[in-house]
Amino acid sequence: MQNVEILLSNEKPKKRFCIKRLAGKGKPYGFIGPLSLLLFTFYVIPIFLSIYFSFTDYNIIKNPKFIGFSNYKNLLLDKTFKASLKNTFLFTLGVVPAQTIFSLFMANWLVSRGKSRLTEFVKGAMFIPVISSMVLVSIVWRILLNGEGSPLNMILNILNITQPNWLGDSSIVLFVLMGITVWKNTGYFMILYIAGLMEIPKNYTEAAKVDGAGRWSVFYHITLPLLKPTTIMVVFLGMVWSLQTFDLIYTLTGGGPGNASMTLVLHIYNNAFKNLNAGYAMTIANILLFFSAIAAIVQKSFLKKEKSEVY
Numbered sequence: 001m002q003n004v005e006i007l008l009s010n011e012k013p014k015k016r017f018c019i020k021r022l023a024g025k026g027k028p029y030g031f032i033g034p035l036s037l038l039l040f041t042f043y044v045i046p047i048f049l050s051i052y053f054s055f056t057d058y059n060i061i062k063n064p065k066f067i068g069f070s071n072y073k074n075l076l077l078d079k080t081f082k083a084s085l086k087n088t089f090l091f092t093l094g095v096v097p098a099q100t101i102f103s104l105f106m107a108n109w110l111v112s113r114g115k116s117r118l119t120e121f122v123k124g125a126m127f128i129p130v131i132s133s134m135v136l137v138s139i140v141w142r143i144l145l146n147g148e149g150s151p152l153n154m155i156l157n158i159l160n161i162t163q164p165n166w167l168g169d170s171s172i173v174l175f176v177l178m179g180i181t182v183w184k185n186t187g188y189f190m191i192l193y194i195a196g197l198m199e200i201p202k203n204y205t206e207a208a209k210v211d212g213a214g215r216w217s218v219f220y221h222i223t224l225p226l227l228k229p230t231t232i233m234v235v236f237l238g239m240v241w242s243l244q245t246f247d248l249i250y251t252l253t254g255g256g257p258g259n260a261s262m263t264l265v266l267h268i269y270n271n272a273f274k275n276l277n278a279g280y281a282m283t284i285a286n287i288l289l290f291f292s293a294i295a296a297i298v299q300k301s302f303l304k305k306e307k308s309e310v311y
Contacts (some may be wrong), residue, residue, distance in 0.1 A: 107193030
């Protein structure tokens with residue numbers, strides 16, 4: 001009888017202990033559960049729905065009708081899609097290197113100058129476009145560029161320089177949009193580079209200077225390698241933002257003149273909401289998703305290879 005009591009008295013604590021352990025192990029899942037549910041609902045499910053609708057003839061109003069690979073075959077004959085694909089890649093290739101180099105240059109200059117009224121003013125001036133609404137930015141640039149009476153054209157007229165049709169000339173409109181995008185994004189990436197520069201231990205650069213290294217040598221052999229993780233992040237974000245560019249082009253040119261500034265996202269919008277051809281729009285969206293996924297995989301592989309011996 002005594003043994004039975006001892007056995008019973010030993011069982012209860014073990015049971016409580018097991019439940020406690022299970023509850024402890026489940027805690028992390030409880031914390032990430034709500035966020036995982038949101039991600040699954042708003043990101044994973046839409047991706048699978050997009051893939052499904054891309055194989056259908058769907059106009060949002062009527063029920064989707066399965067048509068196999070017809071939408072994907074139509075892409076090969078769609079001149080607007082080809083133009084938008086070409087413009088998107090040109091836009092990305094033009095914007096990403098320019099804003100990366102310019103933001104790195106500005107961040108390095110600001111950190112090397114230290115804290116002063118001039119550097120604080122430059123930081124503020126560079127960051128104002130970042131926090132400004134893209135629609136507002138587009139309206140301002142439309143006023144600055146559009147028409148013979150625009151401020152920029154008036155200055156060119158005073159200097160006796162031919163006034164280009166900034167937003168109406170198919171040969172330059174994409175470069176104008178690239179320039180505005182670089183101007184708007186540089187402040188954000190500059191802040192990322194400033195954070196990266198502030199983390200570099202000063203004793204490395206001081207030791208290099210003691211050994212006789214010049215400013216350029218210190219930047220090239222010490223600063224630039226230590227900023228590699230920041231650069232990978234800046235390039236990746238720049239690529240994703242450029243691939244998804246929509247609001248600036250929609251408000252400034254609407255993809256014109258002709259299809260000179262048409263991009264993939266704008267082509268998706270036109271097919272989904274103007275032509276009510278949602279199935280075809282989702283086919284283009286899947287192509288865009290494919291390129292974004294490649295960019296993410298490349299970025300992840302670069303970060304994985306990056307093994308800093310310093311930090």
